[in-house]
Amino acid sequence: MQRMNRELMAARVAADIPDGSYVNLGIGLPTLVANALPGDLEVILHTENGLLGMGPAPEKGKEDWDLINAGKQAVTALPGAAYFHHADSFAMMRGGHLDICVLGAFQVSEKGDLANWHTGAADAIPAVGGAMDLAIGAKKTWVMMEHVTKEGQHKLVRNCTYPLTGMACVSRIYTDIAVIDVTTNGFIAIELVPGLELAELATLTGAAITDGRNRKTV
Amino acid sequence: MINKTVTTVEEAMSGIADGSTILVGGFGTAGMPFHLIDALIAQGAKDLTIVSNNAGNGDTGLAALLKTKRVRKIICSFPRQTDSWVFDGLYRAGQIELEVVPQGNLAERMRAAGAGIGAFFCPTGYGTLLAAERETRVIAGRNHVLEYPITGDFALIKALKADRWGNLVYRKTARNFGPVMATAAKTTIVEVDEIVELGTLDPEGVVTPGIFVQRVVAPKHLAARAT
Numbered sequence: 001m002q003r004m005n006r007e008l009m010a011a012r013v014a015a016d017i018p019d020g021s022y023v024n025l026g027i028g029l030p031t032l033v034a035n036a037l038p039g040d041l042e043v044i045l046h047t048e049n050g051l052l053g054m055g056p057a058p059e060k061g062k063e064d065w066d067l068i069n070a071g072k073q074a075v076t077a078l079p080g081a082a083y084f085h086h087a088d089s090f091a092m093m094r095g096g097h098l099d100i101c102v103l104g105a106f107q108v109s110e111k112g113d114l115a116n117w118h119t120g121a122a123d124a125i126p127a128v129g130g131a132m133d134l135a136i137g138a139k140k141t142w143v144m145m146e147h148v149t150k151e152g153q154h155k156l157v158r159n160c161t162y163p164l165t166g167m168a169c170v171s172r173i174y175t176d177i178a179v180i181d182v183t184t185n186g187f188i189a190i191e192l193v194p195g196l197e198l199a200e201l202a203t204l205t206g207a208a209i210t211d212g213r214n215r216k217t218v
Numbered sequence: 219m220i221n222k223t224v225t226t227v228e229e230a231m232s233g234i235a236d237g238s239t240i241l242v243g244g245f246g247t248a249g250m251p252f253h254l255i256d257a258l259i260a261q262g263a264k265d266l267t268i269v270s271n272n273a274g275n276g277d278t279g280l281a282a283l284l285k286t287k288r289v290r291k292i293i294c295s296f297p298r299q300t301d302s303w304v305f306d307g308l309y310r311a312g313q314i315e316l317e318v319v320p321q322g323n324l325a326e327r328m329r330a331a332g333a334g335i336g337a338f339f340c341p342t343g344y345g346t347l348l349a350a351e352r353e354t355r356v357i358a359g360r361n362h363v364l365e366y367p368i369t370g371d372f373a374l375i376k377a378l379k380a381d382r383w384g385n386l387v388y389r390k391t392a393r394n395f396g397p398v399m400a401t402a403a404k405t406t407i408v409e410v411d412e413i414v415e416l417g418t419l420d421p422e423g424v425v426t427p428g429i430f431v432q433r434v435v436a437p438k439h440l441a442a443r444a445t
Contacts, residue, residue, distance in 0.1 A: 048321065049245040050391045065248060066392040072246040072299075083390055085397040085425070086245075086271075087329040090322035094342060118347070125309055126318045127298040132343045133322030167345040167361075 001195035026103040053081030093137035101138035115162035135166030147175035154206030188212035227257035243375035249392035253437035264288035273297035273305035295321035331367035332401025373403030384431030
């Protein structure tokens with residue numbers, strides 16, 4: 001099969017983001033989506049530390065450390081950008097004003113439960129940041145992740161074994177081998193990479209997955 | 219005449235007692251009031267509860283305060299970072315208590331404190347470890363968790379400019395928790411780059427009205443004047 005690399009995954013997610021959307025990209029893999037957005041679209045990126053209209057990283061040496069993203073990396077502000085305080089920023093999420101958030105994940109269940117903040121390991125220091133607010137607040141919560149772990153463990157599962165970030169909040173999953181909708185009927189594959197059969201995808205998925213490739217979805 | 223400016227950071231720390239709850243602004247180091255934190259360390263108050271988004275970065279600012287072991291408890295959303303070694307060490311040694319709060323709840327609980335809201339229901343965290351054993355309610359068909367306000371005895375925040383009435387403007391994403399913390403503390407102490415003449419700040423552009431601010435100090439300005 002033609003497994004997608006991270007850049008191709010980012011381009012695949014970007015292709016589904018409509019012009020005019022307000023979008024929050026989570027830390028890690030989802031950050032790459034910013035570089036993959038077509039230049040002729042106006043997609044407004046939100047960063048929860050207080051900026052709408054986030055632009056790309058500045059040139060080296062031109063960083064302004066009062067202008068950072070949620071990952072605490074230096075960014076820029078595009079023409080039309082707005083700054084705001086934290087309560088307003090989270091009102092944008094929790095009040096349902098953001099159109100899409102794209103998050104990384106450890107696991108997603110067939111009910112759309114998301115686990116992405118804590119491994120549950122006894123010696124891990126818990127740190128949640130804005131993950132729980134984003135997961136339940138955006139109009140659409142998409143997950144972008146590898147289909148299985150490096151060790152081959154399922155990440156799409158019947159029930160999450162890692163601590164939950166939010167319940168029944170994920171509506172779509174973009175992996176390196178497929179695009180999957182999460183519905184009241186469980187996982188539905190709507191796109192497979194060339195060379196991948198549904199039967200093989202099913203073995204790589206820890207819950208039932210049905211074929212939705214003829215089904216028109218948005 | 220109202221004059222909220224104080225001339226030294228030491229004076230700005232007056233009255234901070236042992237056992238105080240202190241809201242500390244900043245998201246990472248952006249908006250962190252480094253001079254005020256250094257002054258708090260020098261002032262020596264202990265047994266503190268600190269409310270801040272992170273639990274310190276590197277060895278300066280909040281991390282330096284934690285290192286003094288005068289912080290009993292920290293309430294924050296994201297303690298673990300690549301450069302949070304001071305906190306990590308204290309936590310693993312059992313020398314600091316940690317309450318992890320989703321970032322939106324952290325902001326909204328302080329907003330509630332500042333706005334006189336007794337408590338609120340919110341869907342964030344429902345069904346997760348962070349909402350275990352909390353009161354919940356179904357509102358409009360959706361599960362919500364009851365959240366209580368976080369009030370500070372003091373807030374230490376950073377802004378760009380202030381006037382003597384305490385009106386504030388901020389700089390870029392260094393604004394972050396400043397405005398909401400200013401409303402949530404009994405005494406809000408602000409470190410600014412510059413104190414400007416009354417009437418200089420555009421009333422349309424004032425982000426924190428002076429009613430939420432008790433003390434303003436311009437440490438860099440003081441340092442420049444002393445040399």
